[in-house]
Amino acid sequence: METKILALPRFPFFSYEEIAPWLTEALNPQQVEDFLGYLGLYPQTLPTQSWQLVLIQAALKVKIRKEKKTEQNNDKFFIPNEILPVSRSLAEAVSIFLDGQEPAGISEIYLKKDNQNVLLATSVAFEGKIDFLKKEKIGEIELDFGLKERQKIDVLPDEVVFVPQAGTDKVRLKIKTFGKVRIAGKRKISHEAQSGKVGIVIDGRGRPLVPPTPDEEGRKRLLLWQEVFLREF
């Protein structure tokens, strides 16, 4: 077996100020910029410290947000392959992609593998401005997997809910929104979704997705968003 040298993502030079809102750890600005420069010179290297992984993932989000050129076909998105070498799971790859691409409404997230399109997840993102300090629910989602009982989820502002589901089983979604938020421009919607290899992501952070502030509070919010994808089910 021959191993290939996987190229990690390559970035233009991002300043600390651009990256900081997406960092889950407080890092020295000079260290951030020098490390990003280092990645440009040695793109084949693997991060060996957690802060390096945090930084690479943050830079990827910024890169995707800046480019917004990800291959797209209506509501289908294809994850850039460069996300995979620095993701510890497919779920984490999906979370990085969602933060960068911030698709609105209902979208399917795919991975291109061996010339096949593999469905990873369906994203349901609430559109509109969200006040993350409020605690009133912004929506309700009923998930019907064809079982006796249906799963009902109340969506709170700024909350990301991850419903893991292996395979490509179809799920009937009934969505209701409250306040000024919408899904695909509507207050009520019924949609047959496929959960894919990762699952269904219900994104209550609003669109456009406003990056957290680069401070302790912002980092706490980021960690909350991320940890749902890192849980073991």
Added chain:
Amino acid sequence: MKLLAKVRKRVDEGRRQLVKRSLEAPGKIMVKRGEKVEASDVIAEGALTSGFRSLPLAEILGVKAKDGIRFLLKKEGERVYPGEIIAKRQRLFGLSKRTVTSPIEGTFQGYDSESGILRLEFLPQVQRLVAACEGEVEDVPDRKTVVLSCFVSEIYGISGSGRTREGVLKVLAQKDDFLLPSVIDETCSGAIIVGGALVSRAALSKAMAVGVLGIVAGGIHARDFFEIGGASISPFWTSSDIGLTLVLTEGFGRQAMSDEIFSHLAENNDKFVLIDGDKAVLTIPQASIPKKIPLEKKNERVTGLAEREIGIGDRVRIIDYDYLGLEGTIKNIGQEAKTILGGLGTYMVEIETKKGKIVVPYQNIEIIV
């Protein structure tokens, strides 16, 4: 299982190479194809135009642009000297007078009656191009270029910025020291200086102020690097020239220069060198074939970054961020994949270094040849 790593050559101690020597503008070529040259031989001579200076003549004299020409005291092509009056306007029977003096030594190039701008050209300077290396003239393709075949040694950096420049090499700091602005003085004007582990923003500014043409350093902070023009090494980076060429031998941040590179630089202190920031290469013309290089190695060259399978005993350079630049020998290669940082799979290699045994992912090493 075949684990691949990039192959990097740091120093090429001597091989025959074509070195292109060029005048800034077409001039007189003083050598012929096949002719033998010494390093100090002048091989071409030309005039170096130093630029122009424009003056808003009509505005200074307080006249319309089309009338400015009436007050000129110089004709096109005439020589001018600093402080010399080149235009004069008298009013009220000579009681009120406005004059324009030349700020430079040069020639009067002309006056534009539409814009009211006067143009002066700095005096051209004679450029004498020396061979810089002992060798043979391979080609004279045009009136400004001579291609010489000579022996050179080369140092390959990791990144750089700026066009090719030439000058005398001056080692100013040790391989793991900061390049301090205080050691950069007027004697460094026109030189290529070697500056240890970190070239700071202050050192860069001082170098530019005294007219340093190039810097070789282990590292620089990324922000400073991109502010001075960036590099063309990465397809995502852009490069521009700020009048000073930089070659980084290790990377970003404070990075001690490799022993091999630093000792070669120190051996060649005070020699004439060519520095190319865009290719990150320092070329040192050599007087003759270095005796210590075995014949079979004289023409060996690693172009780009080739890859090959790693093996126990390989001499490697660690490129893991925490040990960047540390060199050693592979002692062991893991046979089973390991998971690091809770989910990234890789094979680990054990490297014996002067700092002890270090274990890193196989992706985080380069084979040195």
